[in-house]
Amino acid sequence: MKKHVISALVSNQVGVLSHVSGLFAARGYNIDSMNVGETEDPGISRMTIVLRGDDQIIEQVVKHLRKLINVLQVKDLSAAPYVERDLMLIKVATPPGRRGEVIDLVEIFRGKVVDISTRDMVIELSGPEAKIEAFISVCRPYGIKDVVRSGPIAAPRGAKDE
């Protein structure tokens, strides 16, 4: 099933998150991730929701989201070109003598080491989902102790210059 990225602007009010998540639960829609953050207007938050489904299901999701009184705007970003970023903090084991190898990988993926101890390090990495997944798999041989991901946020690409 096709992946869809829904971007919604919501009033920053108590209960709005439960209205949105409740709608998904009540209608049996499964979501991959949901991300909420303030916009430039502190009264308005943006939700980025990633889910999979056929076009008919997604159309229903969008329509039902639009019906919620606290939801101001809903867009299916996947209908047009968009940029997507997922942020990850990953704690990778660094067996004696192999720390350098891990740091090489971090550099190749343009990540950042944000914490380090004798046994492991925490690496910050952002990018599209595929890049994040690729980094996780190359780290696996060293031992992954923790993965924390934000879930994707996304924005439509700007209009092309003619």
Place this chain on the structure above:
Amino acid sequence: MKTGAQLLIDSLQAIGIEVLFGIPGGVVIPIFDVLYDADLKSVLMRHEQAAAHAADGYARASGKLGCCLATSGPGATNLVTGIATANFDSVPILAITGQVRRDLIGNDAFQEADITGITRGITKHNYLVRNAEDIPRIIREAAYVATTGRQGPVLVDIPVDVSTSQVEDVVPGEVKIPGYQPTIEGNQRQIERAAEAINAAERPVFYVGGGAIASNAAAEVKAFAEAAHLPVTTTLMGLGAFPEDHPQALRMLGMHGTPVANYAVMSSDLLIALGARFDDRITGKITEFAEHAKIIHIDIDPASIGKSVPVDLPVVGDAKQVLNELTPLVEYRERKEWFDQIAHWAENHKLSYQKNDKVKPQYVIEQLREVTNGDAIICTEVGQNQMWAAQWYGFKRPRQFISSGGLGTMGYGFPAAIGAQLACPDATVVDIAGDGSIQMNIQELATVARDNIPVKIAIMNNGFLGMVRQWQEHFYNRRYSHSSLNGNPDFARLAEAYGVLGITVDQPDQVRDALEKAMETDGPVVLDFHVDPNENVFPIVPPGERIDRMIDLA
């Protein structure tokens, strides 16, 4: 300075609330204290569920916003079934609940329930009021949301210390809700396309739902159907949106619809759906529903369109407005072959029942129609009583048939009748009940006795949960598990215990006299009709079957 409770009652009056249905309790005492000398009629119910249904019945009968009031915790949770009933059938009600003090919320305080959380999925919107100053604005917004677009219930939860706090009087400004802008006017181009399709259709059917009644569009429905010369079928919720004695009326479709309605829909080449939502009780086997028809769907709720069936021509907008745009664009066409076919089906497949020496429920309803001249407001419970009422009364006007269509709430009809009677004091209001359903809110006999609310209750008493029994007979090999209600009380004597006139009828020749006596009585009456326990509702479409494959053993 005013208290939050005073602001609430002022706000309710400002939005035009004339009657509210409720029961006091700990955290709403401050609100009832204001009601003590406010110029606002309040009806003391005996169960909060009934208060919600009464508000709903009031709204359906009048077209105005209904209002109910309950305390926190159990009072609020008792409203839930009533709110869900209103939500499913798009009925505008405002439910006010008390809540525990703000500093106790989330603390498992006495009689605390997270009612905004509980009702999230069954309200159009809900509010927890955090400051008394917000009450006037929230009540205005709530009324606006409830009564516009696809109508529905809105709940406002008010902590007791908000009700008692003293604040400056506030005058609310214009209602401005950026996230709520219902589409009222249909898209002009879509309306033109719809007209073209209608004018080209050979075998069209106009399928009218409750949205036509909510939009007060009955006159427009008739004008449009006559202008384009279309046969008209209505859903259960749409009964009364088109007069059932009209020559173009096919009457109700679906699981217990008329054969002619079901055959016509299944043979149509164009189905024009108006304010209807292709419920499973209407479509039967959905993949084969009206399979040769192009579908036009006019609805105020975009999420209703394309939900169950693919739609060829969607028009989002208010039923009345869209019909007003559409009617001048359609042409009258004879469609003789189609109407001849319909007449043939109608002639050969009439609704019927076999008479014997027992009281037949269909006969009771036919007699009721005669005695009331077909003018009564008919409320129903849910089950066989509801379907017999829908099939046999014959509805002439909108807001005449009041029934829980979507949620199918047993116990709805009697309290809804109380609300309808308050909304229409001069009307004859009858609750057609079953012996099962009536016991789900029978405590309201105390309410009608005390306030002399002249609702007539006609119990089709067959000693069973009749529709369950019927399904067990047809589909569960006659294994009548838990559907017999032996142990029922003597309903006439029970009524008498409440101070309500009770009449028992067990012979067909007593039916007419009993009905006449009830209608002449200036007060509530319980009519206990001991009907044939083996009577079934026919026709019936087996669940999941095509709607033109009805069983009719009548």
